[in-house]
Amino acid sequence: MALDETRFAASCLAELSSVLQKKSIILGCDIDRVASYWDVAPTRALALLMPNNTSEVSEVMRICHKYKQPVVTQGGKTNCVQSANSNPEEIILSTEKLNQIESIDIVNAVASVEAGVVLQTLQKACLEKDMLFPLDLGSRGSCTIGGNVSTNAGGISVLRYGMMRDLVLGLEAVLSDGTIVSSMNQMLKNNSAYDVKQLFIGSEGTLGVVTRAVVKLVPKPLSCQTVLIGVVNFSDVIEILNETRRRLAGILSAFEVMWGPYFQAVTEDGGHSSPISRGHGYYVLLEAEGSDPERDDQLFQKLLEQLYLRGAIEDAVVAQSEADRIGLWQIREDFGVILEDTPVFLYDVSLPISSMEEYVDLTIKAVKEKWSLSEVYALGHIADGNIHFFVRPNAGPATFSLHQTCDALMYKALKKYHGSISAEHGIGIEKKQWLSQSRSETEISVMKALKHTLDPEKLLNPGRVFD
Template sequence: MSDVLLKALIQALGDERVLHGAAIEDRYRTDWSGQYHHDPLAVVRVQGTEDVATTLRLCHAHRHPVTVQGGMTGLVGGGQTGVGDVVISLERLAGVQEIDADAATMTVWAGTPLQAVQEAALEQHLYFAVDLGARGTCQVGGNISTNAGGNRVIRYGMMREQVLGLEVVLADGTIVTSLNKMLKNNAGYDIKQLFIGAEGTLGIITRAVLRLHPAPEQTTCALCVLPSYEAVLRFLSRARKQCGASLLAFEAMWPDFYGFMTRLPGIETPVQADGQLVVLVECDSGPSGLSQDAFETFVEQALEGEEITDAAIASSLKQAQAFWKIRDSVSEFPVRLSPYTSFDVSLPIRQIGRFVEQLREQLQSRIPGSVSLYFGHVGDSNLHVVVHVPRESGGFPKPLIEEVVYGLVGDYQGSVSAEHGIGTRKKAWLGHTRNEAEISLMSRIKQALDPLGILNPGKVL
């Protein structure tokens, strides 16, 4: 049956678009993690919506599983192929179709790299609000399918808030084109919401209409030292009141994380934390934002109110970049902190401080010698956790670490995935965040849109 499908794909799309056998490069067999190398039946490098529809019609007719692949930068195995799957690669489905400066929208193909979208918007003096470290490789379709977030969610919201319309191909090859450009459109169900965050399990996104914003012409930031998480909450409240819509980022770093990062080669230490928390706060300081004087007043008043004990305000772009380097140099973890595992979770904002304390205690109690680091966006309830166990402690107890972390997330009624998705690696823990009725409803939606279960099988549910 597989041979028949392969011949049908080649006949319909041609040898050049359908890779098989030795022609399949290793990059299609796994993602950046290098785990689970599986051989697909074929890799279809689609070049348009009709190619996607043709591929799905054939796979649906043969009841054959399909894996969707974008930039392969995901962290939960969502793009990893199963043995013998047909891979639909969106790498050739790239490009900006249109920018409507009057409506502040952009229509793009799903395979367009995020950085290309950002640069195209800036050429029109506009701004695309989602930004990730993998911007040069990750694709817009994947960003939408995982409802990506990033550092500036506190001002602009998640990827969901940046999408006005979508074109999607369903499991049976049906093309649903709903490239809405209007901010207000209440004509029936908002169909696009089904596919945003669905990780390719309900349909394959081929095009999107993205919402753009005025570009921040200038920003200013500060590193602030805080004595407690309660002080962080008070400082966040002040930032929201005094900075308003100018507030772009509010990044909290716990003492272990800040200490680890500032000991790395090439990282400066602008402020001494001495076991306290550090917050990186950034504001728009352009013509429509908060003035430099107002920003400095905001920081000074927080010092006077004893919410912060010390602060350093960036006096140049170079210094601001140095501040951000402390927060963003997490790529050093594999080199400096191996073996380790990381977590992307959400908690009610007021409870994050207590969660950190309790999780650190539980990890040290159940896994002696373990080291845990904590940092996150906080203003949008997102916390990142990194857990390291030295090699001399024996085998790396990842299942036990996950049990401790996700068990406590469940106790706090948080989310096991803030912005990375579920994929295969968090699937076992979905029940810690979603109740039986919610999971049952997800299954019913999946059954309705993909009754044969061919789209990204084994992912999410």
């Protein structure tokens, strides 16, 4: 940073000190935390600000706007695409003190929360009132509602309850100049002109800082059935999907698929114990949440029997207790063992279900052709059109060039199927160079026009999503 810039930044920080409490400002040299869940390097930033409420967020943005100071908003720092990783010239606006659950309203089935509330905290508070906040994902213990909004989080219950966008009824956000846009609607329906909140959902903090949200709740389910199924072919997966979609209509809440190599890798010695044999082609983890434990259990058993008789199921294990259920989900969610030998590159694509088998086969083939020792692990929320990949090239250290080559192998094959380079993780910094693989020039022009309209100075999460 040149001297003039330093002075300018110092003035900005001085002015910020006048509107925030002392303990809400940590200067860059004193910031003591890692960059993110995925990057243990130390955080680098001009300063870390922790405003206490929307009005303080507005003041922060007003001052930063005056000084043309770039700001990156951080929630739970679990972002997979470096959307919220700061650089030394940026100020971090952390939502960690915006951590109040303002209300959980049973009759209206809504909760009003501040952006920094951790997802699991909200989930638990709702369950205590016999209500369910149905967004759920692996990072539930760290990620925040504001981050969930900003990335339009998906996760394991999208099939039944939708993405975060479908669960947000109202929103409050602060624009880059400090203007507070408050749309804390509580109703399922509100067509009084444009739905302004949609802009902020999924735009990764580049259009506004989300400060509060009203989210939709549903009654806590009264029953839960979980099964892990081993099948031979992907056509069996499709058959099970079509049949359960129809026969468990309305109550099917998760339909996760693990390709054989993923299942084998996470159940190696030292990994999870496997409740089922390890050599199947695919593993389906299926869950239904209903309202009549006894009847739902019968329905579920009957369906599994029929699928077995039709030959779609090779082997299956039904969870007999909550501990069983947790064990099955850990196989799906805890993939630490795969991450042990780096570099491993993470992908999160979506494409039509009918093209999935072909795409995965093509991709594995292409990666193997490039790097004969490589390993590719696929799993995902198939019914949502979403597959996650872990690719370990086994071809040397994690260089930018290696990552690039791998990206090209994964994304170029995708274009043929009109798929998306990001199903739920977003674009951030990591994927922006690949954006044109799934978005047309016209679409990107419209996006840039929106950014220019709401943040002409490019102060909010600059350089994320696109330049």
